[in-house]
Amino acid sequence: MASSISSSALRLLGRAGRLRRSGEPYFALSPISASSSSSSLSTTTAPLMEKEKEKEKEKEKEEEVVIVGGGIAGLATALALRRLGIAAAVLEQGASLRSGGTSLTLSTNGWRVLDALGVADELRAKFLRIQGLVMRSEDGKELRSFRFEDEAPGQELRAVERRVLVETLAGRLPPNTISFSSRLRSIAWQGKDGILLELDDGRRVLAKIVIGCDGVNSPIAKWMGFSEPKYAGHSAFRGLGQYPEGQQYESKVNYFYGRGLRAGFVPASPTKVYWFICFNSQSRGPWIADPSALKKEALDLVQTWPQELLDIIHNTPDDAIVKNPFVDRWLWPGLSPSPVAAASNGGGSAVAVVAGDAWHPMTPNLGQGACCALEDAVVLAGKLAPALAGSRGAVAAALGEYARERWARVFPLTARAGLVGSLLQWENPIVYAFRNKVMIPRLARLGPLLKHTNFESEVLETIASK
Incomplete structure (x- = not known):
C-alpha cells in the first residue's frame, strides 16, 4: 500500500518547525524550592543543600521530542524530523552506535526512503546493485532463475552492511x-x-513526545501493553565473507533449498559477500559466546552443500558471524494495542508512539524489516511535524493517522513473511518435493513476489534548523 507526503504539506512543516521554536516550551519542570524553615538553617548547611539542588537539576532535562533507541528506525526518524525542521533527542542504551550484525537487504521501497532522507547516493556508491535471483536445491541443481529487469523492471536491491547504514544516518x-x-x-x-x-x-x-524505536525487546512497547514477540520456530546464522583482493561472484541473490533448511548468499560489495543459513529449532537455543563455535555449527549444517557456499563461510572472520532466532508479532485488528498512547486523563498533549521493530517485528523472509522501519520514519515525521504547531490534541490525532496508515501496510507484510517462512522451512517430504519440483520451477513469478516494494516516498524538503 503506497504512501506519500505532498510537497505543499512539507512546506507547511518547515513553517511549523520555525514557529514552534519561536515560542515558549510546551512544559517546564517545577523548580525545587526550599522549605519555609530554610532561613533558619546554619550557614554551613545551606550551601550544601544548594549544591544538592543543583546536582538534582543537572540530572533533569526537558525535551519536546525524545526518540528511545539509536538503531535504524530511531536514527531515520530523527533525520526525517530534522529535515522538516524538528529537533529530536535520541537516547541510545549502548556506549556507541549499535553497529553489530552483518548485512540486510534493502529493496526499492527502502531506497526511496533513503533518497528522501538524502543519504541514498552515499550508500549506493559502496554497495552493489543486485541484478537477479537464482534458486537451487541443496545439491546445487538450478531450479529457477530471474533477471530483475525482465520480471520486475526498476527493482533496486542491495545488501547493505548494517554498520555502514547506521553510521551514515547518524x-x-x-x-x-x-x-x-x-x-x-x-x-x-x-x-x-x-x-x-x-x-x-x-x-x-x-x-512531550516519546517515540519508541528500541527494537524487538522494546521496554516502550511493553509499557504500552504489547505482548512479547513470538518465536517463529526457526533461527539463522548470518555472516560476511571477506575478500580483500576482490570477490568474483555475480551480482545475484543465490538461494539453496533443502528440507527444513535453506541458505543463500548475496554479493554486498566488491570485497564482501553476505550469507545466511536458516534452520528449524524447537527453541531459540542457548547463547553461544564463542565465535569459532558459531562458525563450526553453521558449517556442520551445510557440510554437503555446494562448495561455493562453504568457501564464503570459510572466508568469514569468526567475529563476523551472528546467530539470531526469528520472531514476529502479528498486529491483529481489534486485539492488538494501539501504537499510540496519550495521557489517560484527557486534554493533555503528551503522547507516546512506537515504530519499527518495537511495534511490528517480522521475520526476514521477505527482507522487509529494515525497509518498513524506514517507511515508518518518514510517515511518522510527516504526520508529526505540522501537528506540533497545532492544538493540544493535534499531536495525538496526527499520530493516530500514522497508526492507521502504517497498520494497513505492516500487518499484511508481517503475516505474509511468517507464512512464507513456515512454507519454506517445512520438513515434510511431500511439501519439500512440491516446492522444489513444482512451485519454484513452474509457478513462481518474481513480479507479484516483489509487489510489496511499491512504496512511494517524496523527497523531504531540507529546512535549516534554528
Whole structure:
C-alpha cells in the first residue's frame, strides 16, 4: 500500500518547525524550592543543600521530542524530523552506535526512503546493485532463475552492511543529538503534558513526545501493553565473507533449498559477500559466546552443500558471524494495542508512539524489516511535524493517522513473511518435493513476489534548523 507526503504539506512543516521554536516550551519542570524553615538553617548547611539542588537539576532535562533507541528506525526518524525542521533527542542504551550484525537487504521501497532522507547516493556508491535471483536445491541443481529487469523492471536491491547504514544516518544528525549510555530504567506519565523517562545512571528526561524505536525487546512497547514477540520456530546464522583482493561472484541473490533448511548468499560489495543459513529449532537455543563455535555449527549444517557456499563461510572472520532466532508479532485488528498512547486523563498533549521493530517485528523472509522501519520514519515525521504547531490534541490525532496508515501496510507484510517462512522451512517430504519440483520451477513469478516494494516516498524538503 503506497504512501506519500505532498510537497505543499512539507512546506507547511518547515513553517511549523520555525514557529514552534519561536515560542515558549510546551512544559517546564517545577523548580525545587526550599522549605519555609530554610532561613533558619546554619550557614554551613545551606550551601550544601544548594549544591544538592543543583546536582538534582543537572540530572533533569526537558525535551519536546525524545526518540528511545539509536538503531535504524530511531536514527531515520530523527533525520526525517530534522529535515522538516524538528529537533529530536535520541537516547541510545549502548556506549556507541549499535553497529553489530552483518548485512540486510534493502529493496526499492527502502531506497526511496533513503533518497528522501538524502543519504541514498552515499550508500549506493559502496554497495552493489543486485541484478537477479537464482534458486537451487541443496545439491546445487538450478531450479529457477530471474533477471530483475525482465520480471520486475526498476527493482533496486542491495545488501547493505548494517554498520555502514547506521553510521551514515547518524552522520547527518547534529552533534550531541544522540545521548549514549542512556539505558531506560522506567517510563511514566508525568501529569497530562509530559512523560518522565528515568535512566539507569539517575538522569531524568521529561518529554512531550516519546517515540519508541528500541527494537524487538522494546521496554516502550511493553509499557504500552504489547505482548512479547513470538518465536517463529526457526533461527539463522548470518555472516560476511571477506575478500580483500576482490570477490568474483555475480551480482545475484543465490538461494539453496533443502528440507527444513535453506541458505543463500548475496554479493554486498566488491570485497564482501553476505550469507545466511536458516534452520528449524524447537527453541531459540542457548547463547553461544564463542565465535569459532558459531562458525563450526553453521558449517556442520551445510557440510554437503555446494562448495561455493562453504568457501564464503570459510572466508568469514569468526567475529563476523551472528546467530539470531526469528520472531514476529502479528498486529491483529481489534486485539492488538494501539501504537499510540496519550495521557489517560484527557486534554493533555503528551503522547507516546512506537515504530519499527518495537511495534511490528517480522521475520526476514521477505527482507522487509529494515525497509518498513524506514517507511515508518518518514510517515511518522510527516504526520508529526505540522501537528506540533497545532492544538493540544493535534499531536495525538496526527499520530493516530500514522497508526492507521502504517497498520494497513505492516500487518499484511508481517503475516505474509511468517507464512512464507513456515512454507519454506517445512520438513515434510511431500511439501519439500512440491516446492522444489513444482512451485519454484513452474509457478513462481518474481513480479507479484516483489509487489510489496511499491512504496512511494517524496523527497523531504531540507529546512535549516534554528
